[in-house]
Amino acid sequence: MNPRVSVIIPNYNHARYLPRRIESVLNQTFRDIEVILMDDCSPDNSRDVIADYAARDSRISVVLNEQNSGSTFKQWNKGIAIARGEFIWIAESDDYADSTFLATLIAKLDTDADIGLAYCDSWDVNEQNQIIDTRVQFYEELDPIMWTQDFVLPGEMLVNKFMFFRNIIPNASAVLIRRSILSRTGPADETFKVNGDWVFWAKILAVSKVAFISARLNYFRRHTNNVRSTTITNGTALLEHSRVLNMMATLGKPDSYFFNKMIDTLLYIWFDGLINHQIPVSKHRQIYINLSRVDQGFGKRFKYAFAQRMFPNKLSGLRQLIGDGFLYRFMRRRTTKH
Template structure:
């Protein structure tokens, strides 16, 4: 009885939610991010502030907030991890809460976000993830758009109102084509579901979140609030641009499809849209970028495994790109592969 009471007392002292802010070089946005967490109407949380060796003034800002509130804990890396998803996993492993909110350091939230999403999770223990709609904002926190078009391409009604569904329904239908959870800051997750589905795959550079959500949807319900309670910062993403140019982004999408194909009953309409997109981007990459030969080989062999009509799809896209715009694609190839070689010889 004494042990039972001690355990219950300890559990009562634990926070309901662990908020994780994984930061790298976002001193400009940190005050707004942290204030939007501390001002939540739902206050039963701990706040983990992670920094991945930022070269700016981030650590001083984080330490200032930690000195004001005993719910805040600082976790500073001694060297840069080079991975958003390593930081996610580090925070999740340190979390004491029943629920996890991965509040990205350049985003911010309406004060009702936690209250709204925790209420959904508490209403049904089979809901593994709850998320809300978002506004898009620029570097100056000005609203520049929403996600209506993003969702309406998939279903023109579903995301216009609140819903609770089996995650597998959305996984099967949409996730082979589009990541229906575009921003982690809009999401609160049941920690036990993360432990069952697995942590984020740290080998991904840009699509680790997509795989993370897919594995969670495969084993739990999902709840959505149509209230726009999250502010998703849009700015130039140099990492994403670099991964497009060197072929990494394409390889990750192919890897993603292999994973989803194993855990989902695919909707082949959206699956084929994704294959068209990947092949189209690959053909454009052949023309425009210097993707290493080994990555072209990887894409070729793996796309053949994913697509029974791969050769037809490839040559259709290739002909469209080469013959479009007054043969501009062909002219570019000639310049790239012929003229450049002549110039190099001389």
């Protein structure tokens, strides 16, 4: 008989955190699981840790890459393709969970076959497993009441209301997916570097109900250095945000307040990147194209925001831009070519 839950643990270079992650899975009060331990060619001793745990528990199978895939979402898809369970838990290798995580979320999913995924609230912890934050402020900015209590809602409503502005499911480790729903939504988009989860959840929500558990049963680990930091400075994160908006436009109709807030936020980040980061010209061009596709008045909005940012305070923004920012790099590039 197939297990009810397939737990996929995609690991890369997290040997330090793997024991706590694996033990928090094996010690769940809900026992009917298979564990798919994956390693994406880690340079640390992750494979020693994996081999040790696999030898102890027959529920564990191991999938090792001979070469690094370079993609979190390729690993997700690879694990999902071999999963046998009715439900799928992508348990990120540096996070961990309360022992009642699975039992609590499965109980909710069992109440309604139309619930495509259930997720819980999270604690944020540091590298020493100390609690450093919650998601209270994260959710209060969206709705001061909704995420303070359990709910089951049509996912399409949440996509239209909030998902154009923010990924309301910020951590995969907090989510339990009904595997059958994936036949309708397809795999995670492997062309994304960091925001593939945002689109993945939105596709599921667009065709199913979603359940939220307000209890904090997941522990999300924050790192001082991570992939997202690099993607901010090289423009990848901003480009992916603009792509997310285009993907969302195929799934629903945005709430005007949060949509406009998202555009304004992206413009602020964009102009900061123009001045402070070495973002390639090609990315700037594609960001402009993407945002123009989802906002018919984007050209005028861009010009107004540009003037507001660059011309006040004795043209300080413009001077920065010309001095060592985007315009300096652009003009230097053109001079070098000719």
